[in-house]
Amino acid sequence: MNHRLVTFDHIGIEFSGRSLLNNIEMTIDEGEIVTLIGPNGSGKSTLIRILLGLQEPTKGQVIRDKALRIGYMPQKLHIDPTLPLTVKHFLALVRGVDKKQIIPTLEKVGIAHLINSQVQVLSGGETQRVLLARALLNCPNLLVLDEPVQGVDVNGQVELYNLIEGIRNELHCGVLMVSHDLHLVMAKTDTVVCINQHVCCSGSPQHVTGHPAYQALFGVPGADESIAIYSHQHDHVHDEHGSILSDDRDVHSHCSHEQS
Amino acid sequence: MLEFLIRALLGGLGVAAVAGPLGAFVVWRRMAYFGDTLAHSALLGVALGFLFNINLNLAIVVLCVGLAAILVTLQKKNIIATDTLLGILAHSALSLGLVAVSFLDNIRIDLMAYLFGDLLAVSQTDLYWIYGGGIVVLALLIGFWKPLLAVTVNEELAKVEGYPVEAIRLLLMLLVAVVIAVAMKIVGVLLITSLMIIPAATARKLSHTPVQMASISSIIGCLAVCGGLWASYHWDTPTGPSVVVCAALLFLIAYTSPLKRRAA
Numbered sequence: 001m002n003h004r005l006v007t008f009d010h011i012g013i014e015f016s017g018r019s020l021l022n023n024i025e026m027t028i029d030e031g032e033i034v035t036l037i038g039p040n041g042s043g044k045s046t047l048i049r050i051l052l053g054l055q056e057p058t059k060g061q062v063i064r065d066k067a068l069r070i071g072y073m074p075q076k077l078h079i080d081p082t083l084p085l086t087v088k089h090f091l092a093l094v095r096g097v098d099k100k101q102i103i104p105t106l107e108k109v110g111i112a113h114l115i116n117s118q119v120q121v122l123s124g125g126e127t128q129r130v131l132l133a134r135a136l137l138n139c140p141n142l143l144v145l146d147e148p149v150q151g152v153d154v155n156g157q158v159e160l161y162n163l164i165e166g167i168r169n170e171l172h173c174g175v176l177m178v179s180h181d182l183h184l185v186m187a188k189t190d191t192v193v194c195i196n197q198h199v200c201c202s203g204s205p206q207h208v209t210g211h212p213a214y215q216a217l218f219g220v221p222g223a224d225e226s227i228a229i230y231s232h233q234h235d236h237v238h239d240e241h242g243s244i245l246s247d248d249r250d251v252h253s254h255c256s257h258e259q260s
Numbered sequence: 261m262l263e264f265l266i267r268a269l270l271g272g273l274g275v276a277a278v279a280g281p282l283g284a285f286v287v288w289r290r291m292a293y294f295g296d297t298l299a300h301s302a303l304l305g306v307a308l309g310f311l312f313n314i315n316l317n318l319a320i321v322v323l324c325v326g327l328a329a330i331l332v333t334l335q336k337k338n339i340i341a342t343d344t345l346l347g348i349l350a351h352s353a354l355s356l357g358l359v360a361v362s363f364l365d366n367i368r369i370d371l372m373a374y375l376f377g378d379l380l381a382v383s384q385t386d387l388y389w390i391y392g393g394g395i396v397v398l399a400l401l402i403g404f405w406k407p408l409l410a411v412t413v414n415e416e417l418a419k420v421e422g423y424p425v426e427a428i429r430l431l432l433m434l435l436v437a438v439v440i441a442v443a444m445k446i447v448g449v450l451l452i453t454s455l456m457i458i459p460a461a462t463a464r465k466l467s468h469t470p471v472q473m474a475s476i477s478s479i480i481g482c483l484a485v486c487g488g489l490w491a492s493y494h495w496d497t498p499t500g501p502s503v504v505v506c507a508a509l510l511f512l513i514a515y516t517s518p519l520k521r522r523a524a
Contacts (some may be wrong), residue, residue: 052420072420079413083288084467093410095421118468138421 002029005065005142005174006051012059013046020046022198024060030141033168033175035189035205037182037230042196044178048146051176071140071173073131075147079119087122087130088115094137105133109163125156136167142174143167150180158226161186187228194230196238205230264380265493271382272485272503274390275443276455278397280478282439283456284463284470285432288412293346294331294433295453298324298440300350302449303357305441306374310364317389320444324437327353332430354449377448377500379489386445393442397435408432409470446485447500458507459484462514480510 004027011024021043028034038044049055051062052072079085091102106112109129114122122130128148135143145164149157165188168175179185185192185205193202205228236244286295302320309319327349334345361369373381382390401408410418411428419425436456443452459480460473467473487510488503 080288082464089469095423
């Protein structure tokens, strides 16, 4: 029985009378990989911010383990051009950092050669790796990754997913990954949670290992082991404003998901 | 005879040394307009000091620190201190101060000295305030360097990692308030922000790391003070503005020189 790290207990949040999140219940355990998916405007980012303590929910609470240490990898990093900052100095800013871990961590994420580069000149992919390194340097037992493979090609996705799995195996940490893709998730995900202001459905992804047609689709060897399909199980549809229409399975067009 | 010059030099160098690293933070956090608001309001501190017969330096520090705390609270409650609001506060406070001062006709006040500084009239007491305040500010800057920098680089990451973000923001604003209050004597209310941001902006071109930028900023500020004092002594130009002109010249030299620009 794995140690429970985080419980979302009936989380709700309202902004000027509009409800952004409603009755969210979710858990993350040590060693578990949870992928959070949902369309734009579903409240995924807000839920993450609530978990990180950057925003307070209006209803419910987040029950955190006492020894919880979060490593947060945001989507983007913007550093003012007036601030000269190398990758090394950026990483040294982690609270309570063990400076001796900086180089090994950079090697783990594959960008040790960038240690003295200015952070503003890094490419998107390199910046992501730096952000991942920073999250790791906080000695986390929960990694929170915000859309880590957005805009990354399949090769890059496979590589990154393998890296994340390796980190999970080594640290036995929990991983909460927010994904922009509604259908394809990291294969090693333990639980997929689909939200659109509330929890629409959750379950495990389908592995299609060895299926030749799937392999051909991506043209990348090993893709079938790193990327999997998630089939949604919805008993409702949402209209274009996000509110739920009554159980009407015929009205696919209003829902931003495809019915499986 | 030259005593006043030495005091002026010491006063100027003391302020420049502290304004340097703080100026770097003002530039990084885009707080120049905020700093300007505090500076303009400092004149209100002078008027209040006269009205209530309080030591002027103390009155100014108290007012600047108080206003900084108010602005931080406004920010926290998401009543955002936009350009417009800051402008309203800055110019209203300045004008209120000028009007209040005009009623005190039993006291002669040299307005120019408050608006543009009076470096050559730095007294022994002023030096105590400058170096006393300066040492406290520098000690706090060095002591809290890492949290200050972490919060400046990325507030969200800092908050997730457990840094006390709001306390650090407040600390920075208070440090800016103290430096402004103390530096008023040197370049005056209207120019004090320039003494913070021009050396810092100049140092940007010559730095690779934040610590470098903060230190070089101090050095550039000190050079500007020396140059400005020298110009003032030889050509009888107003000292405060001369120091700023010198800083601006150094900025121009740094940015037009053929030296390769360090970092994008």
